[in-house]
Amino acid sequence: MNDVIDRQTPVTVRPVSASLDETVRRFADRPGMAFLGRRTTYGELGRQVDLAARGFQQRGVRKGVKVGLCLPNTPYFVICYYAVLKAGGTVVNFNPLYVERELAHQIKDSGTTIMVTLDVQLIYPKIAAMLDSTPLEKVVVCSMADILPTMQGFLFQVLKRADVAAVPEDLRHIRFERLIANDGQLKPVEIDPLTDIAVLQYTGGTTGLPKGAILTHANLSANAEQVSRWVPSVQPGQERMLCVLPLFHVFAMTGAMNSGIQGGAELILLPRFELDQVVKYIVRKRPTLFPGVPTIYTAIIGAAEKGGSDLSSIRCCISGGAPLPVETRARFEQLTGCLLVEGYGLSEASPVVCCNPFQAVKAGSVGVPLPGTTVEVRSPQDPSRVLPPGEKGEICVRGPQVMAGYWQKQAETEQVFVDGALRTGDIGYVDEDGYIFLVDRIKDVIISGGYNIYPRVIEEALYQHPAVAEAVVIAVPDPYRGQAPKAFVRLRDGQRTTPDELKEFLSGYVSKIELPKLIEIRDVLPKTMVGKLSKKELVAEEEAKAAELGGSLDKAS
Ligand code: AMP
Numbered sequence: 001m002n003d004v005i006d007r008q009t010p011v012t013v014r015p016v017s018a019s020l021d022e023t024v025r026r027f028a029d030r031p032g033m034a035f036l037g038r039r040t041t042y043g044e045l046g047r048q049v050d051l052a053a054r055g056f057q058q059r060g061v062r063k064g065v066k067v068g069l070c071l072p073n074t075p076y077f078v079i080c081y082y083a084v085l086k087a088g089g090t091v092v093n094f095n096p097l098y099v100e101r102e103l104a105h106q107i108k109d110s111g112t113t114i115m116v117t118l119d120v121q122l123i124y125p126k127i128a129a130m131l132d133s134t135p136l137e138k139v140v141v142c143s144m145a146d147i148l149p150t151m152q153g154f155l156f157q158v159l160k161r162a163d164v165a166a167v168p169e170d171l172r173h174i175r176f177e178r179l180i181a182n183d184g185q186l187k188p189v190e191i192d193p194l195t196d197i198a199v200l201q202y203t204g205g206t207t208g209l210p211k212g213a214i215l216t217h218a219n220l221s222a223n224a225e226q227v228s229r230w231v232p233s234v235q236p237g238q239e240r241m242l243c244v245l246p247l248f249h250v251f252a253m254t255g256a257m258n259s260g261i262q263g264g265a266e267l268i269l270l271p272r273f274e275l276d277q278v279v280k281y282i283v284r285k286r287p288t289l290f291p292g293v294p295t296i297y298t299a300i301i302g303a304a305e306k307g308g309s310d311l312s313s314i315r316c317c318i319s320g321g322a323p324l325p326v327e328t329r330a331r332f333e334q335l336t337g338c339l340l341v342e343g344y345g346l347s348e349a350s351p352v353v354c355c356n357p358f359q360a361v362k363a364g365s366v367g368v369p370l371p372g373t374t375v376e377v378r379s380p381q382d383p384s385r386v387l388p389p390g391e392k393g394e395i396c397v398r399g400p401q402v403m404a405g406y407w408q409k410q411a412e413t414e415q416v417f418v419d420g421a422l423r424t425g426d427i428g429y430v431d432e433d434g435y436i437f438l439v440d441r442i443k444d445v446i447i448s449g450g451y452n453i454y455p456r457v458i459e460e461a462l463y464q465h466p467a468v469a470e471a472v473v474i475a476v477p478d479p480y481r482g483q484a485p486k487a488f489v490r491l492r493d494g495q496r497t498t499p500d501e502l503k504e505f506l507s508g509y510v511s512k513i514e515l516p517k518l519i520e521i522r523d524v525l526p527k528t529m530v531g532k533l534s535k536k537e538l539v540a541e542e543e544a545k546a547a548e549l550g551g552s553l554d555k556a557s
Contacts, residue, residue, distance in 0.1 A: 005357060006229050011372040011400050013218035015191040016198050017086045019262040020049065027237040031266040034285060035075050037149040042264065045079070047184065052083035054186040055179035059138065061089040061114065063189070063196065068107065068115040068136075069248060070094035070127060072271040076142040076176065077247050078257060080116045085198055085217070088189035092200045092212070093248035095529055096123045102210075103127070107134040110200050110212050110407060116140040116176075124165035131172055141167045142176040193217040200407050201250050203347035212407030213347045222400035223350035224258035226370040231289065231316050232358050237264035240313075242287035244270040244278055244296065249530045250351040251320050255291040265289065273531060279303045279311075286313035290338075293321040295531045297332045297340065298469060302493060304335040314338040316358060320345055322532040323438065323456055325463040326363050342366050344438060348422055350401040354436050364460075365435040366428075373399035376421060377430055380442060383418040387429075392439055395428045396421035427454070444474075444535065449481035453514050458485055461509035465502060467495035470525050472533050473516065476542050484517040488538055490525050497521075 023032075024046030032042035040048075061067060067084045069091055071077045084091050092110045094103060096117075106112070107130055117127045119141050130136045144164065167173055198220050200212035228234065241260035245252035260267050268285050270278065273296060281287070297319060304311060317340040319329070324342040332340050343355030344366035354375060356367035369375045377393040379385040387393045402422045405413035416423050427445065428438040439454050446453040455473035462471035470490040478484035491497065499519035506515055526537040 004359075005371065007371045009371075011222045011225055013193045013400060014221050015085070015193055015196075015217045016220050016224075016258065017049070017082050019221065019224065019258070020046065020082050023261055023264045027264040030237050030264060032261075033075050033078060033267045033269060035147060035269045038075075038147065040075060045075075048075075048079045048180065049082045049086060050184040050186060051180035051182060052079050052176075053086040054182045054184050055174075056083055056087040056089060056114075057186055058182065059114065059174065059179075061087040063088045065089045065114070066092050066110050066112045066200065068092045068094050068110075068112040070096050070098075070103070070115055070117045070123060071142070071248070072096055072118070073243055073247050073252075073269045074118070074142070074144075074271060075147055075269065076116065076118070078261075078267065078269075080140070081247075081253075081257070086186065086189070088191065088196075090197045090200060093202070093250075093253070095246070095248055097529055098126075100126050100129055103130055104134050106202055106210065106212075107136050109210075110202075111135060113137045114140065116142065118142050118144055119165050119167055120144055121163050121165050124167065138172055138174060140174045140176060140179055146177075191217055193221060197404075199253070201253075201347045203250075211409050211412060214404040214407055215350050216404055219350045219401050219403060220254065220258060222372070223254045223352055223370075224262050226372065226399075226401065227255055227259040227318075227352050227355075228262050229371060230318075230355055230357070233315075234263055239263060239265035239289055240268055240285060240287040241265040242268050242270070242278075242282065242285075242290040242314075244273050245292060245530055250347045251293075251345065251530065252291065254350055254352065255318060255320070260289070273299075275299050275303055279309050282311050282314065283309050288313060288315045290314050290317045292317060292319055293531045294319055294324045294328055295322075295470065295527060295533060297324070298328055301328065301331050301335060302469075304332075311336045311338075317341070318343050318355060320352070321530060323459070325460060327463050329363075344426075344436065346424055346426075348403045348416065348424075349397055349399070350403070352401070353395075353397050353399070353424075356435075362431075362433070362435045365431075365437050367436065368434050369397075369436075370399070370401075373397065373401070374421075375430065375436055377428065378418060378421075378423075380427070383423065389430050389432055392427055392429045394442065395424045395426045395436065395438070397424060398422070446473075446475040446483050446485050448475075448478065448483050448485070448513055451513050453485055455485060458487060458506070458510055458514055458516060461506055462487060462489060462502065464509060465497070465505050467491050467497045468502075469493075469495075470533060472525055472535055472538060474535050474538050474542065476517065477546050478517060485514065486518045486520070486542065487516040488520050488522055488525055490522055 028043035032045040033040045198217045199215040202210040243256040320343045341356040345351030377387045458473045469492040475483040476486040526534045528534045
């Protein structure tokens with residue numbers, strides 16, 4: 001592979017919808033989206049976006065108006081996202097699995113007044129409950145049956161009537177068909193990419209309640225372009241992008257949808273990750289690009305090892321969101337014949353900061369900064385001090401993709417920037433060649449008897465064991481050392497081992513102080529909505545156990 005990444009041309013910034021308009025002009029007859037057997041050309045997608053944008057304008061969407069999208073991956077997501085932006089509004093992404101308390105917090109905090117959702121029992125009733133208890137004024141309701149191929153749509157209505165939510169006919173509800181029942185003559189909106197807010201992306205950040213990262217049109221258009229430049233030998237209008245990560249999450253929003261549209265790729269939309277379905281889709285739809293998170297690639301490895309599925313269409317994959325074990329990368333490439341590289345980012349940076357060049361991967365590294373991006377490592381104790389190569393510290397970022405700040409959170413915004421650079425809350429270092437290595441998140445570091453233990457070091461060691469499929473290490477209380485590491489492990493199908501054997505194995509890889517005090521083998525490990533292994537639930541379980549133990553000791557004494 002000899003494509004060289006273009007670092008010379010300055011990264012352009014523009015309204016996010018400008019790249020869709022350009023793709024619609026260039027590739028009107030090419031497929032734009034595929035969803036459960038239905039295909040939409042870019043020409044049709046452009047038309048649907050204009051109709052929906054006009055419909056939003058007729059209902060008051062303009063600069064400053066926040067429109068929530070609470071949708072799984074469906075054509076509605078893509079259409080409404082671009083329509084809101086074209087109408088001049090701001091998109092607020094909502095996770096459809098949120099409970100009412102989480103939805104209410106995000107609606108109130110962002111000032112969302114219109115929400116787009118799906119007429120399914122799992123989602124719609126939660127949104128309906130928001131109409132009387134939050135600033136939410138209107139709900140645009142999309143019909144699930146309408147986007148399924150004719151026969152499936154019919155069956156969905158007949159057989160799964162119980163899954164379809166009843167939606168009242170009143171002024172607060174707008175059916176998607178009504179939203180798009182207009183002439184598509186939208187009033188042109190002058191967007192200033194540098195100041196107009198495209199998306200409020202909620203994230204826990206490094207601390208506290210979810211906050212809205214302000215992503216401007218400039219931030220998002222820059223990151224889509226930076227990512228597009230990374231992938232070698234891309235053929236505009238010819239690629240097929242597998243979109244199985246949820247589009248409401250920042251990684252898929254930029255890495256799959258926005259960069260895919262910029263390059264005229266066909267977006268193959270899947271509403272959730274089901275291994276058999278994903279494998280079937282790869283075989284049938286032959287995607288060429290496949291952004292994912294490590295747990296997804298691990299699952300595909302399991303399927304590929306069984307054989308019988310042709311996964312050879314995939315050319316390039318970017319893994320992000322969580323550490324990609326070196327073993328997983330090697331095995332995935334070996335089984336599929338594609339290239340899998342690891343990148344790194346966070347909501348506050350739209351999200352991609354750095355990535356391994358497909359042409360020059362360094363094992364265990366998250367790569368080098370994207371064009372127009374600078375990474376510096378600063379002392380966690382004294383953030384004004386930039387550290388030399390090789391020294392571990394907090395990763396800080398500058399670049400056109402870095403957010404403007406947190407929505408209506410002045411104090412948190414001031415804290416997250418140092419001399420104009422974004423503090424990521426991640427510990428890492430840069431080597432002499434400029435490659436970035438992550439060590440861990442500041443908040444996950446385990447302090448044991450005064451030593452810093454990085455859970456990731458222990459996790460990487462566990463992945464070296466042939467029976468280990470997934471591993472997570474957290475801190476548990478320890479009477480002598482304050483904290484000690486505990487590991488949770490899921491084994492590969494058909495494999496066996498014991499905690500003692502694993503400890504024995506680990507002693508060859510980690511120091512004595514890093515050796516987990518306990519190792520627990522489980523059938524499943526908790527994951528976030530995007531499929532990252534999640535520590536939160538395990539930490540809460542351990543805290544509850546400790547509290548119970550403390551309580552019974554109190555009673556005994
Ligand atoms: P979010 O804002 O939800 O996308 O989460 C961002 C966080 O995910 C970062 O601050 C990192 O801690 C973590 N993260 C992202 N990419 C990687 C990676 N390749 N390896 C390890 N952690 C990562």
